[in-house]
């Protein structure tokens with residue numbers, strides 16, 4: 298009897314100890330931090346339908362002098378990916394940690410000088426988190442993200458595409474009754490029919506100027522925020538001068554994309570005779586935090 302009591306006492310004494318050690322989470326994976334320019338084809342890949350038969354540096358062209366990347370295609374609108382070559386860790390199975398991220402980039406939708414009408418053109422550009430770096434068979438209507446069902450904007454065949462994107466949409470196809478007026482920003486979670494979207498502003502003020510975009514994801518609160526800033530010709534992106542344009546609570550990245558995902562841009566690039574898209578800079582970084590719902 299005494300032995301049983303002693304054994305129980307020892308077991309009970311050990312409980313707090315176990316509980317305590319279980320409370321110490323393992324350390325999270327290292328953070329990622331990337332920054333451009335310089336834009337280099339050693340770290341970034343320009344990818345599109347190979348049947349187009351053009352070299353990558355024609356579609357994702359370096360400016361002269363170098364500094365910016367210019368997206369366009371002479372013959373036809375096509376879907377293009379311009380992503381970081383190495384996949385980035387965003388969450389880890391069994392870990393209490395998940396990655397929050399911040400990304401920012403400056404773009405210009407630069408109309409061709411011969412176009413007298415100042416309006417948006419091309420299909421737009423999305424910041425995209427994808428399972429592959431390959432544009433696959435996705436058509437221009439989905440910014441090169443994945444093939445969609447025209448009637449719904451959902452992935453063709455009901456696939457789970459493990460894709461999350463923030464789209465800046467500049468093309469309105471009247472067959473897509475679900476798509477809001479352009480230009481708009483939208484959050485796409487496994488569908489280009491955005492879970493949240495908001496009209497940006499009138500086309501004439503949108504084209505031919507530098508626009509900085511700031512996207513922040515909080516893995517602890519499951520919140521995504523998108524900010525915009527009109528940047529003057531010689532100005533710099535500055536988040537404290539930007540305006541919060543879209544926010545969404547309820548994005549669980551760990552449930553929506555692969556642990557290791559590709560980050561960067563997916564676009565339906567314009568035809569050169571309409572104009573080009575300039576990419577001036579891009580920064581992306583992660584910070585591992587204790588995730589929402591983690592027991593620690």
Ligand SMILES: *[C@@H]1O[C@H](CO)[C@@H](O)[C@H](O)[C@H]1NC(C)=O
Nearest residue numbers: 337338339343352353354359
């Ligand atoms: C990378 O860019 C350089 C300079 O523009 C070019 O010579 C080279 O062919 C490119 N490589 C690839 C793999 O695209």
Ligand SMILES: *[C@@H]1O[C@H](CO)[C@@H](O)[C@H](O)[C@H]1NC(C)=O
Nearest residue numbers: 498499502525526527539540
């Ligand atoms: C950018 O400028 C346009 C035109 O003046 C304005 O309508 C829009 O609200 C501005 N956007 C931001 C983010 O300040």
Ligand SMILES: *[C@@H]1O[C@H](CO)[C@@H](O)[C@H](O)[C@H]1NC(C)=O
Nearest residue numbers: 532533534535536537538539
């Ligand atoms: C960003 O804008 C804020 C507010 O206008 C200003 O105080 C700050 O100096 C700016 N930062 C940079 C790096 O220019």
